[in-house]
Amino acid sequence: MNFAQFQKLPAYLRWPVLAFVGILVLSIVQFFTDQQLLTSTTTIQTALKWAMPILIAGLGGLFAERCGVVHIGLEGMMILGTWCGAWGALQFGSPWWGLVSGIVGGALGGLLHAIATVAFSVDHIVSGVAINILAPGTARYLSERVFTQMDGGSISQSPRVESLGDFTWPILAKGPDLLGKVERLDWFLISDLFGVLRGLLFQMTYLTAIGLALVPISAFLLNKTKFGLRLRIAGEKPLAGESLGINIYRQKFLGVIISGGLAGLAGSFIVLELAGLYRQNQTTGRGFIALAALIFGNWKARGVLTGAVLFGYPFGLSLRDLEGTATRSLLLVIAIALLAVVVWALSEKNKADAILAGAVAAGSLLFFFGTETAPKWLPGTMPYVLVLLVLVFASQRLRMPAAVGLPYRKGGS
Amino acid sequence: MKSPLFRRLLLAFAAPVAAFVFAFVLSSIVLILSGYNPIDAYGEMITNALKLESMIDMLNETTPLYISGVAAAIGFRMNLFNIGVEGQYQLAAFAAAVIGAKVVLPDGLHMLFVMGVAMVVGGLYSGLAGLLKVTRGVNEVISTIMLNSVATLGIIAGLFKIFLEKKSGGAVGGGTTPLAETAWIPDLNGFVELFTREITKGRKLTGMLVVAVIVGVLYHLFINRSRLGFDVRATGMNPLAAKVGGVPSKQMVLLAMVLSGVVAGLVGMPDLLSRTHAYDQGFTKLRGFAGIAVALLGRNHPGGMVGAALLFAFLNTSSGILQITGTASSEIVTIMQGIILLAAVVAYQMVGQVKQREEVKLASEATVGATA
Structure with a gap:
């Protein structure tokens, strides 16, 4: 079966196959580099948690860009979400209120972006940049007013907040722990598969479950409902939508506000589940990585999930991999993936791509053999380099919403 | 009428x-x-700004902000969003500090050499984003943002330890080896004191102010008076019409990106050449993003951006006095x-x-x- 035939398979067949191939590559690398961390329960669990803010913010970006508004301000709205998330949790004494207040904070940022871009036709990137400058300043000002009055708080961080809690699947991941038993047998591939599965079921936080559930919910909303159809027409052919009596302004406002709310949710995820408190500069550019995950995912909910897992994985791994040896073996994974790109480019008779991918693969291999442990800066940089690599090889086959970034005026003037 | x-x-x-x-x-x-009380706060800010020393602070702050604004504006003029000024200037300042400390050159020439290194590094790094755009169709907004993180979290973080200053006895300093005095830019205090009183409190007006003025004038001449600048503006206003008119759009993208990066390379120079003389951990950050704000506020206009940079510098330098006096x-x-x-x-x-x-x-x- 060749690649074109594979692409025609229904999604529910394609995705498990791709996931399986991914785990297969990881186990092969693991086998040859004598590692266990790449597919261990703890790594998968951490990686999943670290992928969540990227995923949720990426879904936020999805709603904005599908209705035609470029959303470079995701980062700023995530920052508002982090501050409001911590504030809500402290003010009302429950992390669930933190969640709600984080969503509201992000949505207010979304409203601001919508007013600027939709109501006043300000360039979307300009407005986004302005919000990214305004948001950290606002958060710092508010911290100075609010958190410095609290015990353990300061201008740059809040007192500790509680997490929303987690749950472990009985029988499969605890008690008899069937999955764990197989994982510990250390059989090639099979133990790895069970390790990954157990990582998904062991101590999953409720918020992670919500984040994962948002993927099918977003896909359903966008693709199967009247609301989604109207939203998408605002991003594809707004004038055609207008001629059918759809209020394009309303759709765009809704899309951007939902988008801000999701970015705020992603921000409160960082506060409630990853850090346990608000800290200045806590988002560390994840809003931008979310945007890259959105582009990588070709403006589709499932694609955003893949992008988020891909970009979140090195972060999660590096937190578990204190010696840096497992992160080093990721270089081998990257080389293998690039060699796959070479083969695929050759089959498409695309010499330039093949040479470029081959050269980068060779560089990655050289790096792998030249080091014993990964340097400290590598895991933090890897997602950004991955984004660049993916865009270098995939940019030309991605399709963004047709009217994204274009100003819309009623009546087409 | x-x-x-x-x-x-x-x-x-x-x-x-x-x-x-x-x-x-x-x-x-x-x-x-x-x-x-807002009246108190604004009053305090204005009284403070009228002092000679505060004005020196303000001009020192204006200089890098203005250069950063010009760097962003060159891209904006042709609808290219170079969000990467931040990474470009950080990388350029780091490379200039490292290479500049390794060479021995006569007074003046050394300083120009350091600036040259910074401009080349800045131009190359932004050129990378331009190259990705014209050859692979990678959107420059995303690629420059990613390259920012690659520069600061990756390249600089990875190389910083190697080039730390080695002091006697095996100890290392907190930054790169300081530049020799031949590479320092002279201050303008003597010139200012011709018109005013003596400048006190150890304030020094950076000589990079002159460079910023030159950058502004060159930017004006390039954009408004040169053929190439006309092509840049035309491509920005209507890419299709410009292409039909014979402007090679790919070369234009590359040119605008590289020029933007060359100017961005200078953003770190006021700090490097007249204040810290080395790239250390506390090297000023976020000027690249502030430059975007200056360009937007000043409408990419060479004069408008002066006003915008002054306004932002005024606000930045008055934050201290508000804290000290407790007015806000x-x-x-x-x-x-x-x-x-x-x-x-x-x-x-x-x-x-x-x-x-x-x-x-x-x-x-x-x-x-x-x-x-």
């Missing part, structure tokens, strides 16, 4: 004035809600900057629409008149 010149001036200044008034009112409301929280200035910026872009957009409507009306009147 009023005179056309008056109308033009009114339209040109309506937006910034409206934005400023709006931001002023909104900031006052924020101050009152926080329990501060020093963080209010970042909020003011954000509000001014957002209000300004909205106001510019609205005035632009009014202008466009008038032009359409005038054009239609003219054509009706011609056919009648």
Whole structure:
């Protein structure tokens, strides 16, 4: 079966196959580099948690860009979400209120972006940049007013907040722990598969479950409902939508506000589940990585999930991999993936791509053999380099919403 | 009807004035809600700014902000969003500090060499984003953001330890080996003191101010007076028409990106050549993003950006006095900057629409008149 035939398979067949191939590559690398961390329960669990803010913010970006508004301000709205998330949790004494207040904070940022871009036709990137400058300043000002009055708080961080809690699947991941038993047998591939599965079921936080559930919910909303159809027409052919009596302004406002709310949710995820408190500069550019995950995912909910897992994985791994040896073996994974790109480019008779991918693969291999442990800066940089690599090889086959970034005026003037 | 010149001036200044008034009112409301007296706060800021030493601080702050604004503006003029000034200037300053400390050159030449290294590194790094755009179709907004993180979290973080200053006894310093005095840029204190009193409190007006002025003049000549600059503007206004008119769009993208990076390379120079003389951990950050704000506020105009950079520098340098006198929280200035910026872009957009409507009306009147 060749690649074109594979692409025609229904999604529910394609995705498990791709996931399986991914785990297969990881186990092969693991086998040859004598590692266990790449597919261990703890790594998968951490990686999943670290992928969540990227995923949720990426879904936020999805709603904005599908209705035609470029959303470079995701980062700023995530920052508002982090501050409001911590504030809500402290003010009302429950992390669930933190969640709600984080969503509201992000949505207010979304409203601001919508007013600027939709109501006043300000360039979307300009407005986004302005919000990214305004948001950290606002958060710092508010911290100075609010958190410095609290015990353990300061201008740059809040007192500790509680997490929303987690749950472990009985029988499969605890008690008899069937999955764990197989994982510990250390059989090639099979133990790895069970390790990954157990990582998904062991101590999953409720918020992670919500984040994962948002993927099918977003896909359903966008693709199967009247609301989604109207939203998408605002991003594809707004004038055609207008001629059918759809209020394009309303759709765009809704899309951007939902988008801000999701970015705020992603921000409160960082506060409630990853850090346990608000800290200045806590988002560390994840809003931008979310945007890259959105582009990588070709403006589709499932694609955003893949992008988020891909970009979140090195972060999660590096937190578990204190010696840096497992992160080093990721270089081998990257080389293998690039060699796959070479083969695929050759089959498409695309010499330039093949040479470029081959050269980068060779560089990655050289790096792998030249080091014993990964340097400290590598895991933090890897997602950004991955984004660049993916865009270098995939940019030309991605399709963004047709009217994204274009100003819309009623009546087409 | 009023005179056309008056109308033009009114339209040109309506937006910034409206934005400023709006931001002023909104900031006052924020101050009152926080329990501060806005009149006291503004009064303190202005009294402080009128002192000679504060003015020196302000100009020292204006210099890198203006250069950073020009770097961003070169891209904006052709609808290229170089969000990567931040990474470009950090990498350029780091490379210039490392390479500059390794060479021995006569006075003056050494300084120019360091600046040259910074410009080349900045240009190469932004050129990478340009190359990715023209050859692989990678959107420059995403690629420059990613390259920012690669530069600061990856390249600089990875190489920083290798090039730390080695002191006697095997100890290492907190930054790269300091530049020799031959690479320091002379200060302008002597020149300023010709007109005013003696500058006290150890304040030194950076010589990079002269470079910033040169950059501004060259930017004006390039954009408004050169053929290449015309091509850049044409591509920015209507890429298709420019292409049909024979402007090679790919070369234009590459050129604008590289030039933007070359100027970005200079952003770190006021710090490197006249203050720290080395790249250390506390090397000033975030000037690249502030430059984007300056370019947006100054409408990419060489003169407008001077005003924008001065305004932002005024706000930055007055944050300290607010804290010291307790008249307001020093963080209010970042909020003011954000509000001014957002209000300004909205106001510019609205005035632009009014202008466009008038032009359409005038054009239609003219054509009706011609056919009648």
